[in-house]
Amino acid sequence: MTAPIPAAIPAEWAPHRAMWVGWPTHAEYWFEHLEQARDEVEGLVLALAGPGREQVKLMVGSEEALSGAQARFAGVANVEVVPGRFGDIWLRDTGPIFGAGSRTAAAFKVNGWGGKYDMAGDDEVAGQIGEHSGVPLTWNDFVLEGGSLDHDGEGTVLTTRQCVLNPNRNPGWNQDEAVAAAALEHAVGAKVVVWLGDGLLNDHTDGHVDNLARFVAPGVVACPIAWGQKDPNAEVYDATARDLSAVTDAGGRKLKVVRIPSPGLVLDEDERPVPASHMNFLIANGAVIVPTYGDDQASRFACEALADAFPDREIIPLPSNAILTGGGSFHCISQQEPA
Structure with missing residues (x-):
């Protein structure tokens, strides 16, 4: 008997009962950035745990790091420190999709x-989160990271060919959108899969969509517009906007595209462009947490655009430079439990 198609994954702006966040744990992955990364994640957790927002479940990946995390959040309402095991903090990718x-x-x-x-x-990670949350997991026999998808709550799913059709994940899907779309239908209730092209330059995830394009309302998708003349992703951003404008979603609407200023050119210590993105914002109960990377004007313009998209939520910009050295930002290290 064929398994029934699940209901669509709720949009991120739907109410949450909890938000998982990964705590920077292993010094061998973070090197000299470890303490700054912890400070940045602490800022995120405190913003999420504000009055009327989230019950935060902070997963710590080793016994050695547990006492320090507990001390940081001792007495903070709405923060539960959860002992766990993980390689690194990217719970969006390694955890389950609720x-x-x-x-x-x-x-x-x-x-x-x-x-x-x-x-x-x-x-x-997925098994630990499922067990702690008391939620039964449906295991799918293929490779997928949560950051490679974005959901509108009605069955429209955004993704990129660069990642999901990459032969380094599921070789049988290579350039076969129909096979991949059928798998996503049975796994996450996808009715329409919107296939975008490449993600950001030097993105080690092979182009996760949560750095490139995000639903902000039914029928409305945000994607970046280049900031500054040296933005290395200018052509990718424009191609993404064109592709999105040509798409009809699961509700029969032609997608509206909102352009959000990018952070522009951000370099690492070796002067290589890194995949800094305001699109890695996290939609929380009552707030949108926006990662920033040192350009105050770019982040201000991005937050103003997101305030228009989310008039009922507080827009909170927070620094994410150290977290970015690990390859991601706020959305990458979190995963919501819908209410």
Whole structure:
């Protein structure tokens, strides 16, 4: 008997009963950035745990780091420090994707982002989160990271060919959109899959969509517009906007595209462009947390645009420079449990 198609994954702006966040744990992955990364994640957690917002479940990946995390958040309402095991903090990718009402959650194979970062414990994250949350998991026999998808709550799913059709994930899907779309239909209730092209330059996730394009309302998608003349992703941003403008969603609407200023050119210590993105914002109960990377004017313009998209939520910009050295930002290290 064929398994029934699940309901669509709720949009991120739907109410949450909790928000998972990963705590920077392993010094061997963060090097000299560890303490700054912890400070940045602490800022995120405190913003999320504000009055009327989220019940935060902060997963700490080792016994050695547990007491320090507990001390930081001792007495902070709405923050539960959860002992766990993981390779690194990217719970969006290694954790499960919760369905409506968090009655079930979809879990997937983990292969270290196409074999590039195979870290002990990452394949255990989904099971730990499911067990702690009391939510039964439906396991899917293919590789998928949560950051490679974005959902509108009605069955429209955004993704990129660069990641989801990459032969380093599921070789049988290589350039076969129909096979991949059928798998996503049975795993996350996808009715329409919007296939975008490439993600950001030097994105080690092979182009996760949560750095590129995000639903902000039914029928409305935000994507970046280049900031500054040296923005290395200007052509990718414009191609993404064109592709989105040509798409009809699961509700029969032609997508409206909102352009959000990018952070522009951001370089690492070796002068290489890094995938800094305001699109890695996190939609929380009552707030949108926006990562910033040192350009005050770019982040101000991005926050103003997001305030127009989310008039009922507080827009909170927070620094994410150290977290970015690990390859992601606020959305990448979190995962919501819908109410």
